[in-house]
Amino acid sequence: xxxxxxxxxxxxxxxxxxxxxxxxxxxxxxxxxxxxxxxxxxxxxxxxxxxxxxxxxxxxxxxxxxxxxxxxxxxxxxxxxxxxxxxxxxxxxxxxxxxxxxxxxxxxxxxxxxxxxxxxxxxxxxxxxxxxxxxxxxxxxxxxxxxxxxxxxxxxxxxxxxxxxxxxxxxxxxxxxxx
Numbered sequence: 053x054x055x056x057x058x059x060x061x062x063x064x065x066x067x068x069x070x071x072x073x074x075x076x077x078x079x080x081x082x083x084x085x086x087x088x089x090x091x092x093x094x095x096x097x098x099x100x101x102x103x104x105x106x107x108x109x110x111x112x113x114x115x116x117x118x119x120x121x122x123x124x125x126x127x128x129x130x131x132x133x134x135x136x137x138x139x140x141x142x143x144x145x146x147x148x149x150x151x152x153x154x155x156x157x158x159x160x161x162x163x164x165x166x167x168x169x170x171x172x173x174x175x176x177x178x179x180x181x182x183x184x185x186x187x188x189x190x191x192x193x194x195x196x197x198x199x200x201x202x203x204x205x206x207x208x209x210x211x212x213x214x215x216x217x218x219x220x221x222x223x224x225x226x227x228x229x230x231x
Contacts, residue, residue: 163190
């Protein structure tokens with residue numbers, strides 16, 4: 053079934069808000085430069101996570117590594133910032149590395165350069181994540197292969213926040229549990 057609507061989203065690479073006319077079919081999400089999961093698989097991924105570790109999270113408003121996790125947090129997802137500089141981001145303690153996180157991680161959302169992608173994939177496998185989500189411009193074929201071989205679902209070249217909005221999904225598991 054064809055569905056058409058207008059919505060405002062932010063580009064994953066900039067904090068600029070733009071108007072999009074979105075046309076998609078219920079069986080698929082908008083075109084992506086990488087073959088990825090089906091519409092149903094994406095909905096399942098968003099419905100199940102409790103904790104999203106954001107590798108490369110930023111405390112700087114206006115940077116995608118701050119604004120995209122902030123959006124996901126506003127939708128009820130638990131955000132765990134990972135950045136070697138430490139401190140606090142989005143009201144959450146910042147862990148220096150993925151392996152330092154002391155709670156189960158469902159999704160690893162990657163905001164680091166491709167040169168670091170393989171190491172992040174190895175860490176995601178080591179901590180028992182279920183999904184590694186490479187933001188546009190952050191992945192490599194080797195990193196994707198490492199994560200896949202480790203049993204993770206791999207999503208590449210899509211912004212997690214923008215995809216959530218395009219799918220028209222409501223609040224995540226934490227928000228639903230509070231109501």
